[in-house]
Amino acid sequence: MTLKRLATAVRRTRRPVRRGRAAPREQVGYARERRHVARVHPRRPAPGGAPAPVRPDGTYLITGGTGGLGLEAARTLHAAGARHLVLVGRGAPGAETARGITRLRDAGACVRTFTADAADLESMTAAFDAVGREAELPPLAAVLHLAGALDDGALLLQTRDRVRRAMAAKAVGAWNLHLLTRDTDLDALVLYSSASALLGTPGQAGYAAGNAFLDGLASYRNALGAPTAAVQWGSWAGTGMSHRAGLDEDLERSGEGTIPVEEGGAALLGLLAERPFADPVAVLPTDWRRLADHAADTLPSLLPLLPDRPPAGAAARPADFRAALDAARGEERRALLVREVRRQVGTVLGRAEEVDGDGDLFANGLDSLTAIRLRHGLQQAARVGLPQAVVFEHPTIDALAGHLLRAVDGDGGAEEDGEEGSAC
Numbered sequence: 001m002t003l004k005r006l007a008t009a010v011r012r013t014r015r016p017v018r019r020g021r022a023a024p025r026e027q028v029g030y031a032r033e034r035r036h037v038a039r040v041h042p043r044r045p046a047p048g049g050a051p052a053p054v055r056p057d058g059t060y061l062i063t064g065g066t067g068g069l070g071l072e073a074a075r076t077l078h079a080a081g082a083r084h085l086v087l088v089g090r091g092a093p094g095a096e097t098a099r100g101i102t103r104l105r106d107a108g109a110c111v112r113t114f115t116a117d118a119a120d121l122e123s124m125t126a127a128f129d130a131v132g133r134e135a136e137l138p139p140l141a142a143v144l145h146l147a148g149a150l151d152d153g154a155l156l157l158q159t160r161d162r163v164r165r166a167m168a169a170k171a172v173g174a175w176n177l178h179l180l181t182r183d184t185d186l187d188a189l190v191l192y193s194s195a196s197a198l199l200g201t202p203g204q205a206g207y208a209a210g211n212a213f214l215d216g217l218a219s220y221r222n223a224l225g226a227p228t229a230a231v232q233w234g235s236w237a238g239t240g241m242s243h244r245a246g247l248d249e250d251l252e253r254s255g256e257g258t259i260p261v262e263e264g265g266a267a268l269l270g271l272l273a274e275r276p277f278a279d280p281v282a283v284l285p286t287d288w289r290r291l292a293d294h295a296a297d298t299l300p301s302l303l304p305l306l307p308d309r310p311p312a313g314a315a316a317r318p319a320d321f322r323a324a325l326d327a328a329r330g331e332e333r334r335a336l337l338v339r340e341v342r343r344q345v346g347t348v349l350g351r352a353e354e355v356d357g358d359g360d361l362f363a364n365g366l367d368s369l370t371a372i373r374l375r376h377g378l379q380q381a382a383r384v385g386l387p388q389a390v391v392f393e394h395p396t397i398d399a400l401a402g403h404l405l406r407a408v409d410g411d412g413g414a415e416e417d418g419e420e421g422s423a424c
């Protein structure tokens with residue numbers, strides 16, 4: 001993968017505009033009687049841009065610094081000239097992070113670790129005070145906010161506590177950093193947001209909201225004159241939360257892609273060099289056509305990088321499929337439905353030919369989120385409402401095809417497609 005591919009970055013703009021209709025690639029929101037429009041602009045980083053303003057005489061504090069991307073950020077900053085690094089996490093670094101810290105120290109970096117909860121102002125105030133008391137540490141140059149945790153699940157299975165868990169370190173943590181640094185002359189506050197805030201990834205309601213808060217906070221702080229960069233990262237390969245969740249392969253297959261660590265580090269430095277900071281920037285290694293084909297029903301329409309016309313196999317298919325189904329007779333109808341269910345199972349699982357008609361889909365890797373996507377895709381293809389639990393109640397390709405046949409023939413099974421059944 002080249003840097004060029006990785007740099008399929010987009011920029012989102014929010015600013016008040018005159019009254020009017022939203023264009024197809026716009027998102028409109030009203031706040032305090034003002035109309036705001038969000039747009040996404042494709043962009044590529046300027047080749048050979050200015051070097052990142054990283055300096056040896058300042059301290060770089062990284063919340064979530066003991067995690068996968070935190071350690072990578074420390075390595076990147078050190079390689080770019082930083083000497084003093086402070087890594088903050090709630091717990092002590094694990095064995096792998098400890099090895100990484102040792103390597104950084106061997107390479108001449110001064111690395112300190114502090115235990116604090118980013119979402120707890122008292123705890124973070126104590127950490128900042130402790131950093132300030134360390135004689136060896138120069139004044140803060142920049143703060144990178146990476147503290148974050150996942151608690152993914154379908155919206156119907158979310159609880160207040162789960163949403164809080166996915167949002168607290170991100171949103172409350174970022175606000176605490178704002179309070180703690182607003183009178184400090186920082187070169188930058190860098191907020192590690194996520195592509196979930198841009199793409200609205202199914203199953204990540206709390207996490208996406210937490211990241212969206214970071215994007216808004218960056219705009220707010222920049223308006224106050226406090227240099228703040230929000231970076232909506234795509235998923236990194238080989239390290240971090242997404243890699244640990246075993247998603248690297250799925251992400252490559254879907255077209256969303258993954259960011260190799262060296263390219264992520266280069267992108268971070270490139271973004272740090274872009275002054276003044278303005279709107280959030282997404283760094284995505286995405287093949288948009290493939291992603292649209294894979295997840296057309298869940299992608300926000302404001303993405304200008306998506307193909308304008310539905311690619312073959314996505315939105316074009318349902319109308320064709322239903323027409324073919326209506327024209328078919330007898331056993332042919334059932335065979336068509338089995339083929340379509342198998343194709344869609346293949347789309348959500350990444351492999352279908354290996355799944356027997358009577359093989360339990362959940363034993364073959366389906367989970368609650370992919371079951372929702374499967375139901376959604378089948379509804380679109382057959383243009384018929386299906387019960388929310390249809391895949392759970394008919395968990396094989398044959399059983400699903402049989403149920404669809406009855407639903408299409410109006411012989412039971414059909415039900416209004418309530419929005420409350422969708423994942424996001």
Ligand SMILES: NC(=O)c1ccc[n+]([C@@H]2O[C@H](COP(=O)([O-])OP(=O)(O)OC[C@H]3O[C@@H](n4cnc5c(N)ncnc54)[C@H](OP(=O)(O)O)[C@@H]3O)[C@@H](O)[C@H]2O)c1
Nearest residue numbers: 064066067068069090091118146147148169235236240241
């Ligand atoms: N990995 C990716 O592909 C990816 C993509 C987009 C965005 N991001 C964002 O990048 C950041 C780092 O992700 P990662 O992949 O490196 O995750 P990670 O390996 O799980 O690291 C997260 C770090 O945050 C710390 N943390 C969690 N809650 C905290 C809290 N309340 N206060 C202080 N520290 C806290 C964790 O340590 P303790 O548990 O010990 O506190 C851990 O060190 C996250 O904000 C994530 O949303 C990651």
